[in-house]
Amino acid sequence: MNVKKLAVLGLGAVAALSTLPMSSALAQNEQFVPMLVYRTGPYAPNGIPFANGFRDYMKLVNARDGGVGGVAIVTEECETQYNTQIGVECYEKLKGKGPTGATVFNPLSTGITYQLIPKSAVDKIPILSMGYGQTAAADGRVFPYTFNFPTTYWSQASAFVKYIGDKEGGMDKLKGKKIALVYHNSAYGKEPIPTLETLRAKYGYDLQLLAVDHPGQEQKSTWLQIRRYRPDWVIMWGWGVMNQVAVKEAAAINFPMDRFIGVWWSGSENDVIPAGDGAKGYLAGTFHAPGHGFPVHADLLKHIYSGNEAEAKANNWGEVLYNRGVVNAMYVIEALRAAQAIHGAKPLTGEQVRDGLEALDLTADRLKALGMDGFVSPLKVSCLDHETMGPVRIQQWDGEKWSFVSEWIEPMRDVVRPQVEEAAAAYAKENGITPRTCG
């Protein structure tokens, strides 16, 4: 457009040529996947394993399969520090990169997701907020460019209530039981409140809401209130340092850990190891299996780390959040594959990848072929349902490792879905969106 832009382009070209002596023919056959990561800042201990898992799976697809349909995947990281404002800057920086622009954004931050949802529909770049972000986005009619499968916070909250009911010996036993929600005082932490309140009306349990301000290092008063309230169960919606502080505080007041359930962002090794033995028995939700016993892990070990297990473990291989990064990357790759089935095996635009995300159908056979049989559950996205309301499983920390203590729990679709549609309709009204019809 002008001299400045030319200069930047020129510098960029020089930079690219000097650092990557790749053939320019290849450069055309590339699919650009942007990565918003946080390897610094207060949430870095959680951001790093996730980013490593995502990166390694992308590398694996290139190394093992030669990309997707012959199209190589290129990635670029942008550091957000979990800060929404820097996240938006990263989005603007990365959205135009690669031959066809950015494919799909995975912000790994509910705050950044909220920022990007309106923009993405205008720029026609899909957002995959895997199990976080705005729950109402599950309604694909109002949010055509936002996806939050396999399952959302509201579904998860309903699954937790189901689990608690099961442990209490039936849903009717929930009446009069006391549940406390300890949550990160942000858009993210407030997500489960509407569902828990609806279910309170339905099952008659008592609910106490306890907000913890960012970043959550100070929770003495929160846990003092819990000691006074004496809840039967504590549910936590935390992230980053807040998790380990809460687990430590719970251990300090001798709260029974097997009655303390964390959201899937409060259930990684980082959250329990600092509390030592006190964390034994702590529960957390998840939508994928822990550990590194799946064929996909063997592939990662072989292709990325040349079989060097120590090096792989230094890169968080097999940790909960690493696995989640792998799952996220797998969803992106499979969506690309689905998009290529519609639009042909070539680099695709964000709009075309969106079609792939909406047509994503991960069957049990497909998961087996990917080496992820039993690692995640199958799912099928549709125009109407961008969430799929996948099942949630509860895992427990035994002081050494996480392992499942429940079967796959189906969320309460009859409770959650009407709420989703109501919230989406309210959003559409406030922002002047005409919902599309799903044929």
Next chain:
Amino acid sequence: MLYREAGLFKTTYTADQALFPIPLDRYFVLAVLAVAFLVVPLVANEYWLQAVLIPFLVFSMAALGLNLLTGYAGQISLGTGGFMAVGAYMTYKIATGFPDLPIVVAFLLSGLCAAAVGVLFGIPSLRIKGFYLAVATLAAQFFLSWMFNKVPWFYNYSPSGTVTAPPRTLLGITVTGPEASAEVRYLLALTLVAVLALAAKNLVRGRVGRGWMAIRDMDIAAEIIGFRPYRTKLLAFAVSSFYCGVAGAMSLFLWLGSAETEAFSINVSFQVLFMVIIGGLGSILGSFLGAAFITLVPVFLTNAPQLVGLSMPVDLQKHIELMIFGGLIVFFLIVEPHGLARLWQIAKEKLRRWPFPY
């Protein structure tokens, strides 16, 4: 040479009291404005507008507001983020409650709301000064962000507590919401900043500004020569909070698009205070220089390694960025404790005699 004043004869009081008495200064400001209004929207791409220039304008506005209070009236405030939140949330309430109201009117009305809140939290300034006042305004910051988080009425009962700027038009052009182009939002922000900066510049050289400065320099003396401290101080709080409120409204409607209270946290208050200190206390130009320094330097440092063809891991890059940025702040404060505006003034004085200094 460049800033030669010899030969400039001022024959009227109007000329003598002009905002920019030296013609070169005047031409320079006009040229900057012309470039900002006409050239920048044509050449800058969306990244530049959205990630660099609009935040710069938002923070310029906030720094301007705080500079009126801290720089001119001498009242230290750590409540800037809170007052910005008032502006943002009230604009949201006004814009969603009265969809037909022009959005600029909503901006100004919410500025007035912020001014009222500012006066309320400015009352302690009548009794306490300095660090103690800073602590009192800190209470405003925490109370306001607690309130906007706690009272669902302010965010229209949305389950997540997030406010989203609804689409609104001005003269038939969409200026807010996701459909609004970055150019339009930039131009609206620039217009607001230009008009209010001009107003501030006029304010501080008139009776009001002189009163503020008198209070800042010695409040007892100011009282003796006839300035009523409570009126002067509360007016400073009101005007300053008005600017901060408009800045908050701009940040929600023209920059971020959606926000939660975290976007107006104590960090924002500190950031704006640093802008004012680094830019220069008691200087309108300093507000802009400080905002530019704090918002633009990190963006530059983030992109610098790529520009020179250096590829390094993002975390290392971020750490280096923080170190260099911190180093620069220390460097500038040592070289010129009175801020970047003072550096500019020294340069100007040198240019007057250049190339024959004595």
